[in-house]
Amino acid sequence: MAKEVSPGVKALRKVVDDVHADARRAHAEGKLVGWSSSKFPCELAAAFDLDVMYPENQAAGIAANRDGEIMCQAAEDLGFDNDICGYARISLAYAAGKRASRKFDPETLEYIINPNSGKPLKDENGNVVIDPETGKPKKDPKTQVPYTVLDDIFEIEALPETTEKEIAYKNFRREAIKPYRQMRIPQPDFVLCCNNICNCMTKWYENIARMCNIPLIMIDIPYNNTVEVHDTNVAYVRAQFDQAIKELEKLTGKKFDQEKFDQACANANRTASAWLRVCDYLQYKPAPYSGFDLFNHMADIVTARAKPQAAEAFELLEKDLEKAIKEGTSTTPFPEKYRVMFEGIPCWPKLPNLFKPLKANGVNVTAVVYAPAFGFVYNGLDEMARAYYKAPNSVCIEQGVDWREGICRDNKVDGVLVHYNRSCKPWSGYMAEMQRRFTKDLGVPCAGFDGDQADPRNFNEAQYETRVQGLVEAMEANQAAKEGAEK
Amino acid sequence: MSIYTLGIDIGSTASKCVMLKDGKEIVAKSLIAVGAGTSGPQRAIAEVLEKAGKTEADMAYTLATGYGRNSLEDIADHQMSELSCHAKGATFLFPDVHTVIDIGGQDVKVLQIDNGVMTNFVMNDKCAAGTGRFLDVMARVLEVKVEDLGTLGSQSTKYVGISSTCTVFAESEVISQLSMETNKCDIINGIHHSVANRVAGLAHRVGVRDQVVMTGGVAQNIGIVNALQEQLGHTIHTSPLTQYNGALGAALFAYQKYLKEQKG
Numbered sequence: 001m002a003k004e005v006s007p008g009v010k011a012l013r014k015v016v017d018d019v020h021a022d023a024r025r026a027h028a029e030g031k032l033v034g035w036s037s038s039k040f041p042c043e044l045a046a047a048f049d050l051d052v053m054y055p056e057n058q059a060a061g062i063a064a065n066r067d068g069e070i071m072c073q074a075a076e077d078l079g080f081d082n083d084i085c086g087y088a089r090i091s092l093a094y095a096a097g098k099r100a101s102r103k104f105d106p107e108t109l110e111y112i113i114n115p116n117s118g119k120p121l122k123d124e125n126g127n128v129v130i131d132p133e134t135g136k137p138k139k140d141p142k143t144q145v146p147y148t149v150l151d152d153i154f155e156i157e158a159l160p161e162t163t164e165k166e167i168a169y170k171n172f173r174r175e176a177i178k179p180y181r182q183m184r185i186p187q188p189d190f191v192l193c194c195n196n197i198c199n200c201m202t203k204w205y206e207n208i209a210r211m212c213n214i215p216l217i218m219i220d221i222p223y224n225n226t227v228e229v230h231d232t233n234v235a236y237v238r239a240q241f242d243q244a245i246k247e248l249e250k251l252t253g254k255k256f257d258q259e260k261f262d263q264a265c266a267n268a269n270r271t272a273s274a275w276l277r278v279c280d281y282l283q284y285k286p287a288p289y290s291g292f293d294l295f296n297h298m299a300d301i302v303t304a305r306a307k308p309q310a311a312e313a314f315e316l317l318e319k320d321l322e323k324a325i326k327e328g329t330s331t332t333p334f335p336e337k338y339r340v341m342f343e344g345i346p347c348w349p350k351l352p353n354l355f356k357p358l359k360a361n362g363v364n365v366t367a368v369v370y371a372p373a374f375g376f377v378y379n380g381l382d383e384m385a386r387a388y389y390k391a392p393n394s395v396c397i398e399q400g401v402d403w404r405e406g407i408c409r410d411n412k413v414d415g416v417l418v419h420y421n422r423s424c425k426p427w428s429g430y431m432a433e434m435q436r437r438f439t440k441d442l443g444v445p446c447a448g449f450d451g452d453q454a455d456p457r458n459f460n461e462a463q464y465e466t467r468v469q470g471l472v473e474a475m476e477a478n479q480a481a482k483e484g485a486e487k
Numbered sequence: 488m489s490i491y492t493l494g495i496d497i498g499s500t501a502s503k504c505v506m507l508k509d510g511k512e513i514v515a516k517s518l519i520a521v522g523a524g525t526s527g528p529q530r531a532i533a534e535v536l537e538k539a540g541k542t543e544a545d546m547a548y549t550l551a552t553g554y555g556r557n558s559l560e561d562i563a564d565h566q567m568s569e570l571s572c573h574a575k576g577a578t579f580l581f582p583d584v585h586t587v588i589d590i591g592g593q594d595v596k597v598l599q600i601d602n603g604v605m606t607n608f609v610m611n612d613k614c615a616a617g618t619g620r621f622l623d624v625m626a627r628v629l630e631v632k633v634e635d636l637g638t639l640g641s642q643s644t645k646y647v648g649i650s651s652t653c654t655v656f657a658e659s660e661v662i663s664q665l666s667m668e669t670n671k672c673d674i675i676n677g678i679h680h681s682v683a684n685r686v687a688g689l690a691h692r693v694g695v696r697d698q699v700v701m702t703g704g705v706a707q708n709i710g711i712v713n714a715l716q717e718q719l720g721h722t723i724h725t726s727p728l729t730q731y732n733g734a735l736g737a738a739l740f741a742y743q744k745y746l747k748e749q750k751g
Contacts, residue, residue: 420612432609432692439599439607450612460613462554470570470608477571477604 006324008317009293015309016299019053020181026051027186032252035091035208037201038302039374039391040194040219041384044244046264046306048252052192053185057302058094059087061182063348063454067100067148072455074098074150086423086454088204095208100183101151102176109172111146118144151177153187190214190251192244196221196391199426217247221389225396229389237385264306265384269377271305274314279371281321282411286336288324291365292355293331295346301374337362338475341408343369343434344419344427349456357468367411369404393426400430401437408442415475417468418448422458445474491539492745493546494737495532495563496572497555500592500619501704502527504535505734506546510742515539516731522592523555532562548748550741552733554593565744572736574598574605577700579739580726585696588686588715588723589732590705592619597690609693616652617685619705624654625678628661629671636675640710643676652685676710683714690719700724702732 027033034045036052045052062071068090075089076082078096103112120137121129129138151173159170177183193205193216202218209216219240224233245256278297281288297317304310324330342365347354358365369392376387392400408416416438420428435446447467452458489508496503500522506514517534521527536542543549543562551563552572559566569591577587578600587598595617599607615621626633647669649660657678664674682705699721705711706729716723728735
């Protein structure tokens with residue numbers, strides 16, 4: 001039976017669908033569509049009514065749809081190093097016109113099905129049907145899909161359209177591109193880059209701008225080695241806001257609309273407040289949902305923060321959660337035995353593998369570091385500059401530890417599971433020291449595992465399972481010791 | 488009536504069994520030099536039962552650990568990670584232990600122990616540098632037996648640095664030293680320091696506190712133990728049962744689980 005989806009989650013899904021649909025429509029109508037880093041001040045683009053897509057969110061979607069590897073390899077074939085962030089590689093391959101597509105026969109225009117794909121076929125009693133010839137489970141033909149191949153949108157567009165056969169072939173090849181929304185976003189007319197979230201971003205966006213020969217509007221946020229943001233740093237960012245406005249005026253041919261900007265700021269604040277309140281529901285024990293759900297709602301907080309619809313959808317989700325608490329229900333499909341903070345971005349291509357041992361051991365993710373990363377509320381431009389100065393990779397370790405330990409305490413975690421993400425060296429780099437501090441300050445065990453947010457080649461399931469099991473056993477021993485001390 | 492429990496540790500390169508009587512006395516042990524996915528586990532189990540003159544049915548509780556632990560669902564009553572089992576085994580052998588360094592076939596782990604239980608741990612990343620496999624590769628290139636590395640390394644008179652972390656690049660470095668006719672004992676000593684550097688880096692992440700105990704097959708290599716002592720500035724304790732430590736921990740947990748089940 002399909003899982004029941006709450007009104008708030010439905011609304012949140014619609015918000016993201018609409019953002020994508022609006023961008024595709026704008027592109028079809030010849031309007032400008034930009035690509036933006038996740039924590040670029042979206043309020044600026046909103047003041048100019050610009051449609052914006054988010055490559056980080058797109059890459060996460062592509063990776064979750066199991067096309068991260070083919071796109072990463074495409075970027076590597078273009079000359080980008082395997083050590084570069086997986087999101088960047090996927091995005092750069094996409095910007096270069098590369099697409100994950102379904103394999104088909106050019107003569108018959110029929111898809112070529114991958115016999116290894118699909119779920120096991122089950123009989124009327126729900127038992128897996130075994131193929132007598134191979135001794136292996138038979139595949140359910142309804143769930144089988146074509147082979148995945150790499151295609152190139154520019155190659156497709158350059159194809160001739162003289163004969164009927166040529167037209168049919170060209171159209172089929174266009175159609176064969178994977179149909180999910182992240183593989184169908186329009187090419188960019190400009191890029192908006194703010195490197196608060198990551199420093200690789202700067203070169204990533206410079207490359208897109210050069211490849212596509214489009215303007216790059218850049219807001220540089222240096223690493224902040226103090227907890228407070230100094231006034232000179234605020235002035236540096238404010239000046240860049242002014243410069244970005246000038247560049248956007250030049251790009252759009254419009255004057256900056258103060259009223260629209262103020263409205264966008266109000267919307268962004270409203271969304272962020274609702275998002276924070278939603279995040280706080282993870283403090284309940286047992287939690288009414290899982291941090292993995294928050295990962296899914298990241299799409300909204302990233303792509304639609306300055307839209308009233310996003311605020312409304314989060315407010316609706318808040319009501320759903322309030323109801324869940326009253327009724328004692330949870331979206332987590334197992335009883336919550338342990339609560340952990342999941343540190344870092346998930347391995348999107350391996351989400352089921354990540355979830356499996358957690359579910360088997362009753363481990364619910366009740367804390368993630370995204371809450372403070374996107375839940376910022378400000379009043380006026382100076383505060384806005386300060387807010388954009390603070391992102392997971394732009395703050396000093398004291399601030400980073402403080403954020404996390406606050407969430408761990410509030411959300412009552414028993415342990416910490418750290419993703420050493422090959423794609424994100426700055427984030428993973430200071431995790432060893434953070435782990436030490438979590439154990440010392442909070443008295444909870446930590447376990448780290450290697451993986452990648454988008455490239456499945458960097459994850460090993462057996463190693464991950466051992467580490468999760470080790471963490472569970474350490475949490476169990478820790479709890480037993482605490483109970484023993486209490487007695 | 489005595490209670491017999493069996494601990495089985497299926498590693499990547501060896502299968503080990505320890506049979507305990509009443510959770511404290513080692514009745515028999517076995518070791519087969521092949522691990523997960525081979526005939527090793529079954530042979531190790533058969534051998535330990537034969538040595539003790541017991542059958543599977545005589546075992547009150549059997550617990551499997553190690554990389555291949557999930558392949559023994561038919562035999563074992565329970566599976567646990569090798570992390571907890573190494574902590575348990577080391578605490579049995581050295582009650583005052585606070586840090587366990589285990590170098591296995593493809594894993595290096597450093598465990599923090601408080602009051603006999605594992606409270607934190609770190610493991611190597613996906614790279615096999617500093618593991619038993621690293622030493623296997625080096626022994627092959629040097630045309631010596633891996634078990635002789637410790638003795639040969641102790642005869643070194645000159646320090647030769649092997650700086651590469653990567654197994655493949657370190658192998659090239661060793662080959663280049665051999666082509667320069669560097670004394671094999673000096674190269675081996677350099678290899679031991681290279682492993683110690685890597686493992687010490689990992690140990691510092693979780694913190695090193697006395698008593699420090701080293702377990703796993705590599706703990707039999709005195710060259711590595713000495714190099715690591717030097718690096719960490721702590722005395723390292725080892726046991727003749729080092730290779731059986733994971734299986735011993737599993738047998739101890741098996742006894743604990745048995746008692747818990749009996750209670751209720």
